[in-house]
Amino acid sequence: MTLAIISSFSAATPCFPTLTAIFDAWMTPSSSSLPSKFGPSSEYDNHVDDPQMFRHLTFAAIEPVISEVADRGTCGFILASAKGNIGVLQHWLDLSGGFARDAASPGNPPGLMDCAQNLAAEFGLGGSCAVVSTACTSGLSGLIEAAMMVDAGQQTEIVVLAVDIASLFVCDGFTALKALAAQACRPFDRHRDGLALGSAAAACLVQRSDIFAGKKADTFACTLCGRGAAMDAVHLTAPDRQAGGLIRAVEMALRTGGLSTSQIDAVLLHGTGTPYNDAMEATAVQKIFSHSPPLTAVKGHIGHTLGASGLIETALASEILHRGVLPPTTGLSDSQWPELDFVQTARSVPSIRRILKTSSGFGGINAAVILEKLKSNDITGA
């Protein structure tokens, strides 16, 4: 039995300061914030490689969640990120390589754990502190670890923060890999040609159920009723075309939740918009489900936010459960898989109870979680 409750979610991007704003804009694609590869008029150009962007997004995401913590002195903290504060790292790299104009000594390289410990201290979180980094599944991995720590009785509360910034360092890398879209990110579209990078921070509070049960009646939350993760063990950058890793991750999530595929009401896919990733995910859906559940994806709206993507998209999945509406697969107009039920205009789903969220990343890492909605008065305590 799971004891862990996700009692609070929050998120921020450079264009949208709150989770609500991100979701509302997702529902109306005409106001899409899709960044287009750091173009000259892109809002991202003003922030790229700015170390303050990391802090700005982090604080915007974490402050609403921190206010819900019952006891900061014992609350744990997990930072989930692929690259952390890339602006600080970039400056250190340029100093150490002689590429920076100032001649200061680079000193020790900035580490993700240093960043996590500084943030934990800044917010007064006195429990255990960890950094989970599993490429683009970092956010989901951090969330799963937090839930397992609470279930194991090792923490009663944990704040999970997932954050990554779309820096020029990362942009150059994806450009070299020829993975960026020429124009726009179009997940699962017949004419998709790559991903669009995005920056984001997302945070959540994982609490033991008896702590959450003390909150006022009808407070909305989720349980992580199924969790799974699996490696492809095939290739460093290309996904397994047979979708072996993703299928094992989803099957593990179903097994740990004691659920069948018919009990999944919708799926929020990773949907990067790259030809191979989307084909791999479509293969997985076809092999796992006898009938396609409603499918949607958000990276056409907010871009690929790397290590933050798993958590920000799980936060958006919780909004789907809360509001009973499925937003469209932004950027999709001509599906390559018409037999799959991709949501193309917002769809009311008032009876939705569970949603599957999947992530996949470099190195063939896959993760899957099943969120189930509940209210504080649904719980009698642990």
Added chain:
Amino acid sequence: MCENQIILCQYPADLVFRRSDISWPGSPSLGGIANIIAQLNSELQLFSKNALLATGLFVSVIHDSIEADIAFNTSRRLDGGKYVSPAAFRETLPSSPAAQLSIALGLGGPMVVFCGDADGAQALASARRWLESGAIHMAVVVHPRSSQTTIMPSL
């Protein structure tokens, strides 16, 4: 048969996973993952392919991916970025060595990488949680050899 088993693999604390000729003041000595793969290969050869596909991999790293970051940054800064290396970029993740291990060893279960976990305690604790949850039955834990006694699993 493998029931709730942890296979530990320690690497010298001064070893960095990737090969690189770039270092910084006070940097540790450099090395590769070949020795780790060889050590684990000998321990895992008794297990079937299916057992390995269900085996988790839990890795602690001390220095994130700093040496690969240096190599990639150099490639993108020299000569106006004419030689930006996609091969170097894919190494710029703390999870990249773990992914290489999973591919080399055929490990297809969950993978979790903990950064700054100097004695491997977090990776080991995570492996135990996954085992005790029943999601997996075998875990490989790779962590730096610290000056302190390694915590041995007692399942």
